[in-house]
Amino acid sequence: MIKVNDNYLKLPGSYLFSTVGRKQREYEKAHPDRNVIRLSIGDVTQPLAPVILEAMHKAVDEMGQAETFRGYAPDLGYEFLRDAIAKGDYHSRGADISADEIFVSDGAKCDSSNIQEIFSLHSKIAVCDPVYPVYVDSNVMAGRTGTYDVETERWSNVIYMPCTADNDFAPELPKETPDLIYLCFPNNPTGSTITKDQLQVWVDYANKVGAVIIYDAAYEAYISEENVPHTIYECVGARTCAIELKSFSKNAGFTGVRLGYTVIPKELKCGDTALHSLWARRHGTKYNGAPYIIQRAGEAVYSREGREQLKKQVAYYMNNAKTIYQGLKKAGYQVSGGVNAPYIWLKTPDKMTSWEFFDYLLEKANVVGTPGSGFGPSGEGYFRLTAFGSYENTVEALDRIQKM
Numbered sequence: 001m002i003k004v005n006d007n008y009l010k011l012p013g014s015y016l017f018s019t020v021g022r023k024q025r026e027y028e029k030a031h032p033d034r035n036v037i038r039l040s041i042g043d044v045t046q047p048l049a050p051v052i053l054e055a056m057h058k059a060v061d062e063m064g065q066a067e068t069f070r071g072y073a074p075d076l077g078y079e080f081l082r083d084a085i086a087k088g089d090y091h092s093r094g095a096d097i098s099a100d101e102i103f104v105s106d107g108a109k110c111d112s113s114n115i116q117e118i119f120s121l122h123s124k125i126a127v128c129d130p131v132y133p134v135y136v137d138s139n140v141m142a143g144r145t146g147t148y149d150v151e152t153e154r155w156s157n158v159i160y161m162p163c164t165a166d167n168d169f170a171p172e173l174p175k176e177t178p179d180l181i182y183l184c185f186p187n188n189p190t191g192s193t194i195t196k197d198q199l200q201v202w203v204d205y206a207n208k209v210g211a212v213i214i215y216d217a218a219y220e221a222y223i224s225e226e227n228v229p230h231t232i233y234e235c236v237g238a239r240t241c242a243i244e245l246k247s248f249s250k251n252a253g254f255t256g257v258r259l260g261y262t263v264i265p266k267e268l269k270c271g272d273t274a275l276h277s278l279w280a281r282r283h284g285t286k287y288n289g290a291p292y293i294i295q296r297a298g299e300a301v302y303s304r305e306g307r308e309q310l311k312k313q314v315a316y317y318m319n320n321a322k323t324i325y326q327g328l329k330k331a332g333y334q335v336s337g338g339v340n341a342p343y344i345w346l347k348t349p350d351k352m353t354s355w356e357f358f359d360y361l362l363e364k365a366n367v368v369g370t371p372g373s374g375f376g377p378s379g380e381g382y383f384r385l386t387a388f389g390s391y392e393n394t395v396e397a398l399d400r401i402q403k404m
């Protein structure tokens with residue numbers, strides 16, 4: 001008889017944002033008169049920049065003509081986009097990444113969950129705690145994480161690297177040696193970053209112990225401080241130990257458009273096997289490429305007008321971040337993040353659990369945020385607000401929170 005992949009049955013509860021969404025809908029149904037403001041999921045709200053729309057319209061027209069029509073995209077993505085990425089995101093920062101080390105995809109969620117497939121099921125993973133839940137969940141589905149302890153909310157075969165106020169939300173090198181290390185900076189959910197020197201310590205460590213770092217730089221565009229690296233390849237030796245993931249969702253508003261990429265340097269090897277070849281094989285077999293129209297839109301991100309228009313969009317969200325940060329401080333909360341990231345991370349007051357504070361905030365201020373515990377056990381007692389709302393809603397939400 002057919003059997004399901006019972007690793008899926010081990011997953012506790014439903015996906016964090018489904019639960020947050022369900023609770024919000026239930027509340028709105030019970031209180032139709034209240035205007036609920038959503039500062040929870042990290043979804044953008046500003047429309048696509050004009051230069052991107054222009055590129056998309058042009059590409060749509062091309063698809064309507066036999067001479068310029070495009071079918072399946074090349075396996076790694078169109079060269080025009082990979083060239084623009086190599087120049088715009090790497091060469092401009094002194095990082096030595098070539099266009100043929102870039103794999104274009106439809107976003108970083110898929111890449112961050114699929115990348116584990118090219119590693120042995122016996123690999124031990126290390127994750128920041130709290131962090132974007134996809135890293136752990138995708139390894140659970142693959143059967144790599146051991147058993148789940150409901151009490152501690154931890155998997156037996158996962159190395160958790162706590163990131164709390166005690167260590168300034170920066171992970172320490174683990175005592176037990178991992179095979180795969182997931183790092184995400186600027187971090188979702190804490191909004192924290194590490195300096196280039198701190199990241200260099202991780203690169204040196206990974207090269208020393210033979211581990212691979214999966215570096216998720218989805219929020220790179222929000223970095224405002226000088227000494228924070230925009231890519232792990234700014235660090236010496238990263239080409240032999242790091243894979244980098246990037247998304248167009250947060251820097252260009254592509255959450256509904258879908259575009260991302262993964263970088264695997266050709267020197268990155270497990271024994272004699274180049275990980276670049278494995279991922280190319282996987283990509284070629286299981287993926288048929290991001291649409292031409294969307295890849296042209298991605299190219300426009302790197303044009304001069306694209307950069308200017310998107311800088312304004314990022315500044316808009318970061319102004320929200322400042323509004324949230326300062327508003328919460330004024331209201332007496334212990335707050336971090338919001339300087340190099342669109343996320344503000346606050347300590348729940350009066351020892352409330354993260355979900356207790358979720359209910360409290362929804363009831364008293366009609367504001368929806370995200371409970372920190374949903375991102376990992378060390379997120380308990382914390383709460384995340386996003387800067388991706390409209391300015392007006394952000395100001396209104398903070399006004400309500402200050403009056404609670």
Ligand SMILES: Cc1ncc(COP(=O)(O)O)c(C=O)c1O
Nearest residue numbers: 042107108109132188218247249
């Ligand atoms: C750390 C991190 N990586 C990846 C993603 C997903 O990005 P994409 O929209 O490209 O799938 C998110 C989305 O919130 C994220 O927070």
